[in-house]
Amino acid sequence: MTLDGKVALVTGAATGIGRAVALAYASAGAKVVVSDIDDVRGQETVDLVTEAGGEATYFHCDTSSAEQNDALVDHAKQTYGRLDLACNNAGVGPAPLALADFDDDEWRRIIAINLDGVFFGMRAQIRAMLATGGGVIVNISSILGQVAFPGAGPYVAAKHAVVGLTKQAALEYAAAGIRTLAIGPGFIETDILKNLDDEGRAGLVALHPAGRIGQPAEIGEVVAAVSADSWSFANGAYIPVDGGYLSR
């Protein structure tokens, strides 16, 4: 198994893409710290990993809190002795508004979770990885980390900034053995899309040359794959996993 003996953490892993990342890390041999603010479904992810023969533990972490990201990394070190891999996945979509219609609170909410959370996570993870000789951090950006989308202003801004943070860390920490990558999912079948009507769904499908929306496992498998040592020269990159969305 490509991640045998590694210790991983995933934020926002109670459902959706984060859950799929936890399952993929574990099936590749990593021990996984599952974290989220939804403790019930977070524990369900742990149970799914365990039922599949993997090893996992749950830790509550609101990713918009620096202290809770520090505590999450401490939990990984205390439970499994070290931290080798991290996936900064937790994220939320905005109220659909044109840019000038966002009030301060909604702007701050989206930036706090989708951008501050990635920085707080990376800072704690990098400090831990520096102490043990390296690691791999995968940030979940989006196609909207490369292009705009109507009504998604603060989300688009945050996801572009996540790509910038990913490059910055590669520049500063490659020599210390830390690789940092950003994954850019197209639209994926998760709770984020649960309020779509048929017309809205068809509109999204039409934006993907693949002719469909993606599945969470199709992102989880890529995160686990790029975290393996066989990807050792890949660093600082934005990797699209979007059914061709950005090729249009």
Ligand SMILES: NC(=O)c1ccc[n+]([C@@H]2O[C@H](COP(=O)([O-])OP(=O)(O)OC[C@H]3O[C@@H](n4cnc5c(N)ncnc54)[C@H](O)[C@@H]3O)[C@@H](O)[C@H]2O)c1
């Ligand atoms: N689904 C898509 O179409 C899509 C496309 C591109 C990128 N993404 C990104 O993928 C990531 C996962 O999204 P998803 O589609 O699986 O969404 P989801 O809503 O299914 O899961 C998001 C998870 O994050 C958790 N969460 C919310 N706020 C949190 C906080 N403050 N701290 C910690 N956890 C928190 C939720 O409880 C939930 O478990 C997000 O960063 C999202 O922006 C999703």
